[in-house]
Amino acid sequence: MKVTIKDIAQKLNINFSSVSRALNNKPGVSDETRRLVVKTAKEMGYRPNVIARGLVSRTTKTIGVIIPDIINPLFGEITTGIIETANLSDYDVFLCISNWDCDKEKDYINAVQQKQVDGMIVKSVCNENASLLESAVVPVIGLESWTANNKFSSVSTDNIKGGYLAGKHLIDCGYRKAAIFSGPENSSASQFRRQGFINAFREQELHFDDTKFCVGEYDIESGYNLAKQLLEEHPDTDSIFANNDVIALGILQYLEEKGIKPGKDIGVIGFDNIRMAGLPQIQLTTVKQPKHSLGRIMVNLLLDEIKNHSDKNQHYPQRILLEPELIVRGTTSKQS
Amino acid sequence: MKVTIKDIAQKLNINFSSVSRALNNKPGVSDETRRLVVKTAKEMGYRPNVIARGLVSRTTKTIGVIIPDIINPLFGEITTGIIETANLSDYDVFLCISNWDCDKEKDYINAVQQKQVDGMIVKSVCNENASLLESAVVPVIGLESWTANNKFSSVSTDNIKGGYLAGKHLIDCGYRKAAIFSGPENSSASQFRRQGFINAFREQELHFDDTKFCVGEYDIESGYNLAKQLLEEHPDTDSIFANNDVIALGILQYLEEKGIKPGKDIGVIGFDNIRMAGLPQIQLTTVKQPKHSLGRIMVNLLLDEIKNHSDKNQHYPQRILLEPELIVRGTTSKQS
DNA sequence: TATATTGAAGCAAACGTTTGATGACAGGAG
DNA sequence: CTCCTGTCATCAAACGTTTGCTTCAATATA
Numbered sequence: 036m037k038v039t040i041k042d043i044a045q046k047l048n049i050n051f052s053s054v055s056r057a058l059n060n061k062p063g064v065s066d067e068t069r070r071l072v073v074k075t076a077k078e079m080g081y082r083p084n085v086i087a088r089g090l091v092s093r094t095t096k097t098i099g100v101i102i103p104d105i106i107n108p109l110f111g112e113i114t115t116g117i118i119e120t121a122n123l124s125d126y127d128v129f130l131c132i133s134n135w136d137c138d139k140e141k142d143y144i145n146a147v148q149q150k151q152v153d154g155m156i157v158k159s160v161c162n163e164n165a166s167l168l169e170s171a172v173v174p175v176i177g178l179e180s181w182t183a184n185n186k187f188s189s190v191s192t193d194n195i196k197g198g199y200l201a202g203k204h205l206i207d208c209g210y211r212k213a214a215i216f217s218g219p220e221n222s223s224a225s226q227f228r229r230q231g232f233i234n235a236f237r238e239q240e241l242h243f244d245d246t247k248f249c250v251g252e253y254d255i256e257s258g259y260n261l262a263k264q265l266l267e268e269h270p271d272t273d274s275i276f277a278n279n280d281v282i283a284l285g286i287l288q289y290l291e292e293k294g295i296k297p298g299k300d301i302g303v304i305g306f307d308n309i310r311m312a313g314l315p316q317i318q319l320t321t322v323k324q325p326k327h328s329l330g331r332i333m334v335n336l337l338l339d340e341i342k343n344h345s346d347k348n349q350h351y352p353q354r355i356l357l358e359p360e361l362i363v364r365g366t367t368s369k370q371s
Numbered sequence: 372m373k374v375t376i377k378d379i380a381q382k383l384n385i386n387f388s389s390v391s392r393a394l395n396n397k398p399g400v401s402d403e404t405r406r407l408v409v410k411t412a413k414e415m416g417y418r419p420n421v422i423a424r425g426l427v428s429r430t431t432k433t434i435g436v437i438i439p440d441i442i443n444p445l446f447g448e449i450t451t452g453i454i455e456t457a458n459l460s461d462y463d464v465f466l467c468i469s470n471w472d473c474d475k476e477k478d479y480i481n482a483v484q485q486k487q488v489d490g491m492i493v494k495s496v497c498n499e500n501a502s503l504l505e506s507a508v509v510p511v512i513g514l515e516s517w518t519a520n521n522k523f524s525s526v527s528t529d530n531i532k533g534g535y536l537a538g539k540h541l542i543d544c545g546y547r548k549a550a551i552f553s554g555p556e557n558s559s560a561s562q563f564r565r566q567g568f569i570n571a572f573r574e575q576e577l578h579f580d581d582t583k584f585c586v587g588e589y590d591i592e593s594g595y596n597l598a599k600q601l602l603e604e605h606p607d608t609d610s611i612f613a614n615n616d617v618i619a620l621g622i623l624q625y626l627e628e629k630g631i632k633p634g635k636d637i638g639v640i641g642f643d644n645i646r647m648a649g650l651p652q653i654q655l656t657t658v659k660q661p662k663h664s665l666g667r668i669m670v671n672l673l674l675d676e677i678k679n680h681s682d683k684n685q686h687y688p689q690r691i692l693l694e695p696e697l698i699v700r701g702t703t704s705k706q707s
Numbered sequence: 708t709a710t711a712t713t714g715a716a717g718c719a720a721a722c723g724t725t726t727g728a729t730g731a732c733a734g735g736a737g
Numbered sequence: 738c739t740c741c742t743g744t745c746a747t748c749a750a751a752c753g754t755t756t757g758c759t760t761c762a763a764t765a766t767a
Binding site: 085097108114115119127130131146147150151310311316 | 441450454483484486628
């Protein structure tokens with residue numbers, strides 16, 4: 036049976052509030068009773084019921100995390116960063132997987148609030164939920180969800196710069212007929228990456244052919260299918276910027292099957308720098324995101340907002356941008 | 372401000388218990404008040420406080436999941452299966468990452484119980500925590516943690532059979548001087564895989580050289596390092612059974628760098644069948660685990676035990692074994 | 708008409724904590 | 738000897754629900 040504060044009090048013939056104060060190191064109990072309480076609490080195997088505590092303190096030391104996918108190692112690493120950082124401050128994490136589904140995301144946003152989380156971190160997959168997030172009763176940190184007049188803070192890799200790095204690198208290598216493979220969302224992330232990419236082309240007074248902006252899913256199959264489709268329709272394409280590494284892996288799969296050599300016959304650059312990208316068999320050129328840092332910084336920001344949540348008026352949404360980094364490997368190379 | 376059941380009651384000038392009954396479709400309220408309550412509850416944006424509800428119902432509709440690593444896609448897929456299945460029954464998931472650390476695992480086991488989870492799923496990384504799990508106040512399902520006299524149920528791929536499939540396949544291909552690369556744990560999983568593997572050798576009256584049972588971590592680097600070490604010390608090794616695909620990827624990385632052709636010069640077989648294993652550049656022969664099913668079945672088993680948790684006496688720990696499947700790809704082939 | 712039956716509403720306890728208010732008692736100052 | 742101060746303990750309310758019990762009026766039954 037679960038032992039409560041009252042069980043301890045009864046056993047010691049004292050009032051249960053003394054037990055509470057003793058256990059929480061609050062003043063108002065003599066050293067002797069305190070020692071005694073602590074001792075018997077341990078003996079009886081007492082574990083505070085944090086949900087009862089939460090009822091009165093109105094905090095649960097829990098944050099909700101809503102992400103679209105946990106199999107993609109990008110989110111795996113970000114989530115690891117989130118959980119590790121949260122744990123340092125004794126917070127636990129409700130993990131929810133929206134599976135890129137807008138309705139499911141909406142349900143989760145409501146559900147975690149019902150569970151009285153102290154705050155949430157959301158990688159939103161659609162704009163329709165923006166107002167739901169803005170009207171949340173707890174602080175919200177968005178991952179890659181900055182829009183012009185955001186009501187909540189957001190952390191992201193600098194996607195414009197990341198896109199630019201990708202574009203610039205392709206140009207430097209001599210590629211001129213590039214394509215972009217984007218994920219499904221019309222989120223800021225993919226727009227910014229595209230924008231940065233095109234900026235790089237403009238800067239050199241080069242033209243990016245908009246018909247080569249291809250939208251698919253964020254998975255291997257999609258990369259494979261888009262590559263097939265694109266290269267059949269536009270065989271002159273000389274390079275592809277995949278919006279994430281998983282898509283790029285799909286591209287590489289198609290190229291391998293067709294005997295097209297990435298880096299030689301066609302340039303491929305990804306985004307994220309998941310671990311697989313560095314394998315010698317893959318050697319994917321990519322733009323690195325500081326994945327663990329993203330998680331860590333989001334949590335720190337969130338905990339800070341939780342702390343100051345009472346004085347609403349002094350809350351200004353922040354936008355934090357982390358630096359991307361170009362990682363050059365074998366799937367791109369100087370064209371002669 | 373958060374709106375409570377009492378706010379609604381006050382607005383409607385009725386008692387708050389009627390509101391509760393109305394909202395929960397319990398008898399004892401007239402249809403008219405029920406309609407009225409439901410309507411104003413919606414208008415006022417009422418969201419039940421599930422933790423207060425949990426205090427009285429003594430359940431939280433939450434399960435704790437403790438796994439060692441979320442970046443490995445194996446656990447990513449299992450976790451996805453867990454979360455999706457749990458959600459179907461309106462359960463949420465506390466996700467904890469032990470990072471293969473025994474102490475951290477212990478802390479988590481205690482922490483999730485304090486948070487009053489209704490049950491937990493644990494992939495334990497060390498035997499020391501067995502008693503902690505057995506004395507848990509809530510049902511526990513182990514992932515790959517069956518021992519002779521288990522007190523809690525456990526779900527696992529049939530690792531003996533999986534090991535056997537791997538061994539048999541290597542033998543069928545003509546490999547005779549095999550090595551095993553194991554993860555760190557002395558858990559049942561790795562022991563069973565080894566045992567099955569050796570059974571296959573015994574069955575053919577072949578000898579497995581025990582000095583080639585190598586213990587490392589479950590990551591790419593470890594696979595790389597073990598491969599380097601093994602092949603320098605035992606250059607006659609003709610095949611390696613990696614206890615998971617990530618280790619195998621590390622092996623392939625080493626082989627690639629050395630110009631050794633997997634499947635031709637040396638056989639490599641993994642375990643899990645993560646998605647990367649099927650990439651044409653990788654083509655890793657492996658033993659497939661039904662990852663999503665593992666998650667699903669663990670949750671169903673757990674929810675069942677939660678339902679019947681009251682009558683302790685009729686609780687018999689079950690052991691559920693799922694079928695592994697050999698997936699033959701390019702890193703093994705018939706030797707002449 | 709008197710009594711039993713029903714249905715709807717209200718009351719209050721309980722879940723396990725935290726915490727402000729109150730009380731008892733001792734020791735020190737005047 | 739009285740008054741004040743401070744320490745430690747108890748009391749009780751509160752957090753937001755659920756739920757058993759009671760009350761009350763209206764209706765049905767005899």
